[in-house]
Amino acid sequence: MPVDIAGGTFLEDPALVPKALFLCIEDLTGKRYTAARDHWIARLPSVEEATALELPTGAPVMQVIHVARAEDGSILEVSESVWPADGIMVIDDYDIEQTPVQPDIASEV
Template identity: 75%
Template sequence: MYAGRAPLPAHIAEVMGAEPGSEVVIRRRHLFDRETGRPEEIGASYIPMEIAGGTFLEEPTVVPKGLFLCIEDLSGKRYTTARDQWVARLPTAEEASALSLPLGAPVMHVIHVARAEDGTILEVSESVWPADRIMVIDEYDVEPTATEPEAPSEV
């Protein structure tokens, strides 16, 4: 949908620890079901200028491999940690229209923050999907004995 330099939206600047309106490279996309043509996702990736500025990531073309691999190549750093923030909410008017949603249908909105080993943010991406088409599976080990948490719960 779009690739190029643009100001950082406030909700993304907050998770990046940056000033709203700072210039970044943004790659916006709308994804559709290949068989039905039904809209399935609205997404965007926000990449720091020091990584993507002046590169092919500013061009509105399909990248030659997974975006994260392109970012690793350009930055010389590897993705090592990620934090995903999931929110169920009602869509904006633009989202409802783009996803062909009926009135009152909820969406799932995820903001994904990817960092390198040194803590550098390599990319922040966000995606919005119709909530009735999402399944979240959370699988993890359960410790045999309770331990004190290192930080308070965010719930």
């Protein structure tokens, strides 16, 4: 969380979060979460990650960088996670537009 949101609040005490984190952030900021983007990266682990996760040599990891934003585009949350890749399943579940729609932004591909 940005320090201007979480600094000096109960969020600085990792043992005490009274409800879902996103609800705490919404209460503190008066803003609502409206968009999030998760970056999934398959890669080899650093030496420190391989040691901490007790991975054999050459075993890959999945890194996820999560960024959540409010309606005004401000960032409410950024988190990063790293897991052994053999324990990850990614499921994409989405509707398919039945009529052509002009994209709002250019593709990142």
